[in-house]
Each structure stands twice: as structure tokens, then as C-alpha cells.
Amino acid sequence: xxxxMVPKGQEVVIKSIKNKNAKIYALRFGIxxxxxxxxxxxxxxxxxxxxxxxxxxxxxxxxxxxxxxxxHK
Amino acid sequence: xxxxxxxxLLKIQEDKEIIALxxxxxxxxxxxxxxxxGKYVDxxxxxxxxxxxxYGYYKDYIxxxxxxxxxxxxxSEDEIVTRDIVMSTDRIINVVDSVHLDRDLFLTQQLIDxxxxxxxxxxxxxxxxxxxxxxxxxxxxxxxGVEIITTSASRGIxxxxxxxxxxxxxxxxxxxxxxxxKLLESExxxxxxxDLAEAENIFDTSISDLQEKIYALRRKYxxxIYSKVEKYDSKHLAFQNKLSQILINxxxxxxxxxxxxxxxxxxxxxxxxxxxxxxxxxxVMGEYYxxxxxxxxxxxVSSVFLQKLLVGSYGIxxxxxxxxxxxxxxxxxxxxxxxxxxxxxxxxxxxxxxVDRSLNKIxxxxxxxxxIILGFGCVTMATMTTRILNSKRERLITIFLLxxxxxxxxxxxxxxxxxxxxxxxxLVAYVLIIGFIFGTVGKVLSKILKGxxxxxxxxxxxxxxxxxSNILKKxxxxxxxxxxxxxxxxxxxxxxxxxxxxxSLLKIIEDFTQPVVTGFLKLPKQMTEVFILSxxxxxxxxxxxxxxxxxxxxxFVTLVTTTLFVPCVxxxxxxxxxxxxxxxxxxxxxxxxxxxxxxxxxxxxxxx
Numbered sequence: 181x182x183x184x185m186v187p188k189g190q191e192v193v194i195k196s197i198k199n200k201n202a203k204i205y206a207l208r209f210g211i212x213x214x215x216x217x218x219x220x221x222x223x224x225x226x227x228x229x230x231x232x233x234x235x236x237x238x239x240x241x242x243x244x245x246x247x248x249x250x251x252h253k
Numbered sequence: 254x255x256x257x258x259x260x261x262l263l264k265i266q267e268d269k270e271i272i273a274l275x276x277x278x279x280x281x282x283x284x285x286x287x288x289x290x291g292k293y294v295d296x297x298x299x300x301x302x303x304x305x306x307x308y309g310y311y312k313d314y315i316x317x318x319x320x321x322x323x324x325x326x327x328x329s330e331d332e333i334v335t336r337d338i339v340m341s342t343d344r345i346i347n348v349v350d351s352v353h354l355d356r357d358l359f360l361t362q363q364l365i366d367x368x369x370x371x372x373x374x375x376x377x378x379x380x381x382x383x384x385x386x387x388x389x390x391x392x393x394x395x396x397x398g399v400e401i402i403t404t405s406a407s408r409g410i411x412x413x414x415x416x417x418x419x420x421x422x423x424x425x426x427x428x429x430x431x432x433x434x435k436l437l438e439s440e441x442x443x444x445x446x447x448d449l450a451e452a453e454n455i456f457d458t459s460i461s462d463l464q465e466k467i468y469a470l471r472r473k474y475x476x477x478i479y480s481k482v483e484k485y486d487s488k489h490l491a492f493q494n495k496l497s498q499i500l501i502n503x504x505x506x507x508x509x510x511x512x513x514x515x516x517x518x519x520x521x522x523x524x525x526x527x528x529x530x531x532x533x534x535x536x537v538m539g540e541y542y543x544x545x546x547x548x549x550x551x552x553x554v555s556s557v558f559l560q561k562l563l564v565g566s567y568g569i570x571x572x573x574x575x576x577x578x579x580x581x582x583x584x585x586x587x588x589x590x591x592x593x594x595x596x597x598x599x600x601x602x603x604x605x606x607x608v609d610r611s612l613n614k615i616x617x618x619x620x621x622x623x624x625i626i627l628g629f630g631c632v633t634m635a636t637m638t639t640r641i642l643n644s645k646r647e648r649l650i651t652i653f654l655l656x657x658x659x660x661x662x663x664x665x666x667x668x669x670x671x672x673x674x675x676x677x678x679x680l681v682a683y684v685l686i687i688g689f690i691f692g693t694v695g696k697v698l699s700k701i702l703k704g705x706x707x708x709x710x711x712x713x714x715x716x717x718x719x720x721x722s723n724i725l726k727k728x729x730x731x732x733x734x735x736x737x738x739x740x741x742x743x744x745x746x747x748x749x750x751x752x753x754x755x756x757s758l759l760k761i762i763e764d765f766t767q768p769v770v771t772g773f774l775k776l777p778k779q780m781t782e783v784f785i786l787s788x789x790x791x792x793x794x795x796x797x798x799x800x801x802x803x804x805x806x807x808x809f810v811t812l813v814t815t816t817l818f819v820p821c822v823x824x825x826x827x828x829x830x831x832x833x834x835x836x837x838x839x840x841x842x843x844x845x846x847x848x849x850x851x852x853x854x855x856x857x858x859x860x861x
Binding site for chain 2: 199200201202203204205206207208209210212213215220221223224225226227229231232233234235236237238239240241242243244
């Protein structure tokens with residue numbers, strides 16, 4: 181599924197980031213394909229807020245739709 | 254490349270060696286710069302504010318403070334500035350936020366890969382302890398292969414060690430990312446600065462497959478190091494995380510934002526614009542100062558023409574100091590005090606997240622809210638910070654909306670003061686009208702302008718309780734900057750108006766504009782002066798309002814019209830510089846047209 185569908189509180193693993201811009205931003209912020217992140221907030225039809233370690237990032241819906249994730253068990 | 258280039262870039266004459274301070278946004282570079290050089294620069298807690306490059310002296314070195322970046326590339330103007338400085342200097346002090354080690358080390362490793370001689374400063378170590386994080390500095394030193402100094406710069410801890418490291422010249426080239434050389438070789442490139450720069454596309458905004466591979470390799474390596482050097486207990490972050498979530502969740506975040514705006518309105522519009530200004534403008538300046546000056550001038554100068562120029566209604570010794578020191582000074586100081594608290598707390602990027610969805614509708618993303626909020630301080634300065642936006646299209650829309658709908662600090666103070674006297678429903682109507690124009694014009698612009706808007710991708714820095722000393726410093730420097738810039742423009746404007754008044758030209762202009770001002774807008778004809786002043790400085794125009802007698806509804810029409818009226822002379826000049834004369838004329842003419850049209854329609858509805 182894509183990141184915009186992840187429910188709040190869910191931990192996910194990033195599978196692929198299709199948008200090249202989003203991918204480069206993410207890598208520099210500390211998130212890459214294979215990273216385990218937690219969705220700590222979500223605004224309906226708006227940004228998804230992720231946390232990895234101590235880093236919080238807000239990702240707009242446009243980018244979130246282009247990020248494939250897998251539920252972390 | 255050699256150091257000469259940085260000297261040229263920054264127009265530095267001396268042949269002293271240069272050390273660049275490089276790091277992510279909000280890691281404390283500016284504080285370290287300040288402690289090293291003894292010179293103050295803006296310190297703020299949201300991405301993208303240090304647009305200007307500051308430099309100062311430490312012993313035989315020139316220290317250059319660069320804009321905060323997450324990596325060396327060309328995604329924004331800030332990055333281009335930092336990239337150019339990094340690429341043309343060899344010695345770098347890399348400042349790292351100890352709490353965000355995994356994020357920050359990406360840039361560190363990138364600098365190492367470029368074979369720069371660096372010293373790494375692990376800043377904010379006190380927060381590491383507070384958050385129960387443990388970092389094995391020795392191990393990290395071994396992995397990176399460079400000297401590491403731990404500091405808490407805002408408290409002055411570790412600065413001696415840093416100075417010692419600079420004095421002893423402990424700058425070192427570190428260990429490159431493993432397998433980076435193999436990757437480069439497989440693409441037929443050498444492991445040198447130039448080839449790496451080309452492989453990583455750092456002079457270009459396009460993204461190549463090779464760049465992605467290098468980034469991924471570096472990321473993987475940093476993640477590995479991170480997992481070996483840092484341990485933390487996640488329970489300790491619970492409170493801060495909860496607060497952060499409250500601010501972002503629309504259900505709780507919107508009421509919080511509304512409360513914050515109300516406090517700002519009460520503070521600026523009621524406490525300062527009415528109570529304090531009543532004392533400073535009417536009592537101190539209007540009564541004591543003016544009484545004294547008028548007596549002296551009327552006794553010493555016999556020419557009526559000169560008397561009018563000096564102490565008349567638009568006198569250089571009467572109107573100018575009374576408004577400048579009695580009205581604007583308290584408002585500007587109060588506004589910047591409030592704004593500094595907001596900036597340093599880390600709240601601004603959270604507002605950006607909260608409003609992202611709404612701004613998407615007008616072709617912007619949440620990031621644009623940062624220049625818009627700063628616009629309430631000074632539209633000219635905010636126009637400059639639109640550089641943090643990713644696309645030209647977003648910049649054009651934001652600049653237009655800034656020029657049209659956002660009142661600057663002193664104007665906002667005066668408007669808040671006047672509107673709170675009119676009554677609560679006038680305030681509601683004012684906010685609704687300006688908000689409606691903001692949304693409608695934004696929508697129209699996003700339809701007209703070609704291209705697509707980018708999605709939000711923003712770092713939410715840790716929420717912090719701002720330090721009073723930093724807020725006071727910031728308030729002082731920002732207010733000073735604002736007033737120094739405004740001073741000459743005010744003098745010229747006052748002289749111009751005084752001259753028009755003393756020669757009766759003002760009357761002729763008033764007669765000429767009468768059909769619009771009294772006919773269409775249904776306002777007293779002296780309002781022409783307010784409009785003339787507004788062209789020069791919006792806040793000066795608003796200040797002029799205080800002295801003209803009107804009915805409540807006339808005042809309301811004037812407030813709406815002057816808010817929407819043209820950007821001031823300095824904004825106009827800056828928009829021209831950044832986007833060309835054609836665009837700034839477009840902004841200017843359409844603002845005037847929209848302001849008069851909306852004002853006129855409003856007047857015909859509410860003024861009988």
C-alpha cells in the first residue's frame with residue numbers, strides 16, 4: 181500500500197519511493213528504502229507525519245501517494 | 254579549487270584563511286559563529302532563515318556562517334549558497350545536532366566524501382542527556398576518522414575545546430563511504446571532488462540514477478554507524494511528542510492556532526497599539542515633545558512656509574518623530590518580540606503541516622505559510638524568505654498574496670488598535686473579507702500560472718522553550734534593522750508631503766482624486782494623504798489614519814482598502830529585483846485595482 185493509507189500509530193517499512201524528488205529529500209532526512217518508520221500523525225486528505233528515531237517529518241499527500249510501504253510486524 | 258573563490262564570492266579583501274561553518278538547519282551554527290567571532294547573527298528555529306551569509310573573525314581565520322542545509326546540492330537558493338562556499342573552501346567546521354545524529358551525519362559523510370578537512374562539533378549535548386540518549390563519541394570518531402568536539406553552544410559549554418582544536422589545526426580528512434570508490438569506478442569516474450560532484454549532480458536540480466545510488470550507499474553506511482554509536486530510551490520523549498501531536502492534529506491544532514492568533518491580536522492591538530501607544534504617542538511625543546518643539550520653532554523661525562515644513566501637520570519635526578517614535582517604535586518592537594518566541598519554539602513548521610491541505614487548494618504547500626506569517630512582520634523581508642519555496646510558481650503566488658493581503662507589523666498593530674475600537678463584528682468581517690480575497694486571488698493565480706506545485710516535505714524540529722536572552726537579542730536586532738531601513742524613507746515621505754501641503758499642491762491632488770476617494774469610496778477627502786503615504790510605506794499610511802475623523806463604517810472601508818492597497822516602495826523594489834519589473838508592475842497595478850474595487854463595493858453596501 182502507499183503511505184497515505186497508513187493509519188496513525190502504525191509502524192511501516194519503506195518499500196519504494198517513486199517520486200525522485202521525494203526520494204532524495206527522504207535520503208537526506210534519514211529515510212531510505214528499507215527504513216522502519218512510525219506514522220505518528222495524519223491529517224485527513226493532508227500530510228502524513230512520520231518519525232524515525234528522533235526525527236519528525238511531515239510529508240504532503242502528493243508525495244505520500246508515491247511512497248510504497250509495507251506494514252511492519 | 255582554492256580559498257580565493259570564497260574571498261571573491263563574499264567580496265572579502267583580506268588574505269586570511271577561511272573556515273566555513275556548515276550544518277543542517279537549527280543545529281546552532283549561528284550560536285557557535287557568534288561565540289567564535291563575537292558578532293551577532295539571527296538565530297532561529299525553523300528551516301531556511303539564514304539566507305544572508307555572515308562572516309566574522311577568529312584570530313587569524315575568517316569564519317563564514319552558511320545557510321543550514323541537509324546536503325550539498327541545488328534544491329533551493331540556500332543550498333546553492335552553501336554549496337558554492339563548501340566547494341571553494343577546504344576547512345570546514347561541521348555542526349551536528351546530537352539529538353538528530355542519524356539525519357545530520359548524512360551531510361557530515363558527504364563533506365568527508367568530498368575530502369574536505371573537517372572538525373565535527375556535536376552540539377546540544379545537554380539535550381542528549383535530558384532525552385536519555387547515549388552516544389559513544391570515541392567509536393563515532395573512529396568510524397568517521399575526524400576530530401569530534403562535544404558542545405552545548407548556547408550555554409557556552411565546550412567552546413574552549415573547539416577553539417583549542419582550531420588553534421591546534423585538528424582539521425582532518427575522514428574516511429570515505431565504503432565502496433563509494435568502486436561505485437564511481439564502475440561508472441568510469443575517479444574518486445575526486447570534481448567527478449563526485451558530477452556524479453551527484455550537485456550543480457543541477459535534476460536527479461540521476463547514479464546520484465540515487467550514491468545517496469543510498471551513504472545513507473546505509475550512516476544508518477550502520479548510527480546503530481552502533483547511539484542508544485536511547487524512547488519513553489523519555491513522550492511529553493514532547495504528545496505536545497507535537499496536539500499542535501498538528503486539526504481537532505486540537507486549529508483551536509490552538511486560533512488562540513495563538515487571538516493572543517497576538519490582544520497583545521499587539523489592545524495592549525500595545527492602544528494602551529502603550531496612547532501613552533507614548535499622545536502623552537510623551539504629542540504633548541511634552543511637540544509642545545516644546547513648537548514653541549522653540551515658532552519663536553526662532555519667522556517664515557510661515559518654513560514653520561509649516563518643520564512643525565506643521567506634516568512637519569519633519571512634528572508628524573515624523575511623533576509617528577515614528579511614538580507609534581511605530583513600540584509596535585515594531587512588540588511584534589518582533591512575539592515573532593521571536595514563535596520562531597524559536599519550533600512551532601512554525603507545525604503550522605505549515607496543519608495548513609498544508611488548505612494551501613494545496615491555491616497551488617501552494619504548507620511551507621508557504623512561513624513567509625506569509627513572517628509577512629506580518631515585514632512584507633519585504635518575507636518576500637526574501639520565499640526563497641525557501643521549491644518552485645518558481647509557488648514563489649510568484651506567495652509574493653503576490655504577500656503584497657496584496659498581508660499587513661506588516663506596524664500596520665497590523667494600527668489596524669488591530671483601530672478595529673478593536675470599532676467592535677468585535679468589524680473584526681470578524683475584516684478577517685473574512687481579507688481571507689476571502691486571499692483564497693480567491695490565490696485560486697485564480699494558481700489557474701493562470703503554468704506548472705505544478707510541489708508536495709510538502711518538511712522537517713519538524715524539536716519543540717523548545719525559547720531562551721529569553723536570545724529572544725531579546727533577536728527583537729533588538731530585527732527592530733533595529735526595520736527602523737534603520739524605514740528611517741530615511743519616512744524622512745523623504747514626510748518632506749514630500751510637507752512640501753505638497755505647504756505649496757497647496759496637496760489640495761490640487763485631493764481635488765483630482767476626489768471622484769475616487771469621496772465619490773467611489775465615500776471617504777473624507779483627506780484620505781488621499783493616507784493613500785499617498787501608503788504607496789511609500791504601508792505602515793505610514795495606516796499611521797495617518799489615526800488623525801483623520803471618520804464614521805465607523807468609513808474607517809472600516811479605509812482599513813480594508815489600505816490593507817489590500819499596493820506593496821510599499823521597498824517591497825516593490827525587491828520584487829522587481831527578484832522577479833523583474835513586469836511582474837512587480839503586475840502585482841502593483843492589480844493590488845491597487847483589487848483594493849479600490851473591493852473598497853468601493855464595500856462602501857456602497859455599508860456607507861449610506
